[in-house]
Amino acid sequence: MWEAMDIKAAYRRVLSGGPVYHAFVLLFALLLVVGISAGIHALFIAGSRHAYGTTREIPLAILISTYIFFAVASTGLCIVSSIGHVFGVRDFMPIARRAVLLSIITILSGFLVIGLEIENPFRMAVYNVLSPNLTSNIWWMGTLYSIFLILMSIEFVFLMLHRHDVSAKTGLLGVISDVAAISVLGGIFGMLQGREFWYGPYLQLYLVASAVVTGCAFILFFVILAHRINRTAIDAPTGRALEVVSKLAVLMLVVVMFFTVWKMLTAAVGGPANREAFSAVISGPFAFKFWVFEITGGLVLPFVLLLLSGGKKIRQMFVAATVMIFSIFFTRLDMVVVGQIVPLYLELGVKEFAGLHTYTPSLHEILVVLGGFGFCGLAFLLGEKIFDGFQEPHGHREDDETATDAVRVEETS
């Protein structure tokens, strides 16, 4: 670890990454800078009303959905990684360190995007502490994710130090705070009685299940990519880890399919607002995104690909993970937007709110979203080199160490 943390050595590894690696580092750095600049311009110079595509009727849109995308991914990474190093399932251990780092990176990416969405981020820092509203889901979500970030950072440091006793304990607390946070996030929407499409306990549960799927997709994608970047072959323990992760993904995809089918069936027989939203999703303006991304790309195609891969065909698994990540992004967008498209006064039949509300992301919003992905990509690429591909120094392998530590964890528990 300390050899890996040697700053000069890390710097040399970054420099020796090769032209493709450097090109992507520069690209992601550029996206990050442009994204932050666009957000600052939108909030403090142009005004969000002019720069963002949100309206009075649809005040939360792609920036919030991107935040949710990253937050859900972070939760999933935390849950999946904890199966190994917190709960002692050896097969999951080789992916633990990378997954924990990715969990930290993704939640920071989410914070970056939401920080450029909230109109007064500086007031947030002050009044979240000085004037907390304990009945507010948003307050709890922010607080729990902040605690989670601290716990995950501690966990990561101790994982790198091979102090699995401490990392397992902080990891357990991290998982608890994280699952609570994602559930509370669902509650932000699910506890709004005036929004029929969201209201109920569905989102609080769905997001936890969906988080595991997203976490699996991120692990498959980034672990396979990391070996490509580091020009290393996937060793047997890591291959076994990818296999069990892909099987977990298949299982959880089925769970999410059940959630999705029942959500839509329930909406179909719900009140007028639910039925309007249902029609918009099934055969209206959101139909393409729903059928192509949410259903095909987010559920069916990865399910088939992962099933056929048997957890062993790496290329097939990588394609499945890529398609999943891409599709889940749009699933989150629709989850946020569709809940707002039906006018609150639609039932009255008034002229002012006769049709569905529409939303199109603005250039500023797209740039901020790309900034979030820029940060995520940049931090991942740098992390791979700084931590030397999470390989063990002195000739001993990560999985050997973690396996030994697993025994240690089992003994202590």
Place this chain on the structure above:
Amino acid sequence: MRRDTAAGENSKQNVPEQVPDEQRREFLKIGLIVTGFFAGGTLISLVSNARQLFPPGAFRQEYPYKPHYAMIMRQDRCIGCERCVDACVAANHVPDYGWRTLVMEREAPKAVGQKREFIPILCNQCNNPPCVRTCPTKATFKDKTNGIIIMNDKKCIGCKSCMIACPYNARYYNEEKGAIDKCDFCLEVNLSKGKKTTACVEACPADVRIFGDLSDPGDSVYKMVHQLQRPVWVMREQAGAAPNVFYTKG
């Protein structure tokens, strides 16, 4: 056809022979009230307006604020002149991209007689306000004295969660204030300065809006909400926010 006629004759035989017209009218009126009245998109049964609007255990008899400010709209009187909107804009410096009160228009081409009607809306100053519950920093809260939902601008982080929480679309982000803006029953510009009513009420030429104290049995709002002769309803009752803006006709 014959069976219909026979049924009609039978039913005629069952009707009491002499029912005074006045009694019959009262009976029909009660029937209308009891079985419900479709108005403003909300079907409600009005055994007692107050009991319906404030479910058992809510604030039906004892209103928690003194004064407990409320408004009742005599919807059928609205002519859509929007003087209320203009007065609100002028009094509260509402920018052109926002609104605190709005007059919506509904067309009913198949209706007998009048073919359209107007429906004024504003913040409902709910007793169970989702906006207050969802605000992370208590930037929006119910005034402890009068129950009006107000803003503390400097605490507003602009997360807009109150905007999606509001079942009435009553909130918008005010760039100039750097905070969410909403109707406060003119608390800041009128009530706090000793005036007794709101700018929109003052401006209405048809006396559509009546503003008053729901905790005072002598107040006209109290009387209109608690009477049984006319139906009284609230917007989007199913949202469970227990609003303090009521609607009536007739």
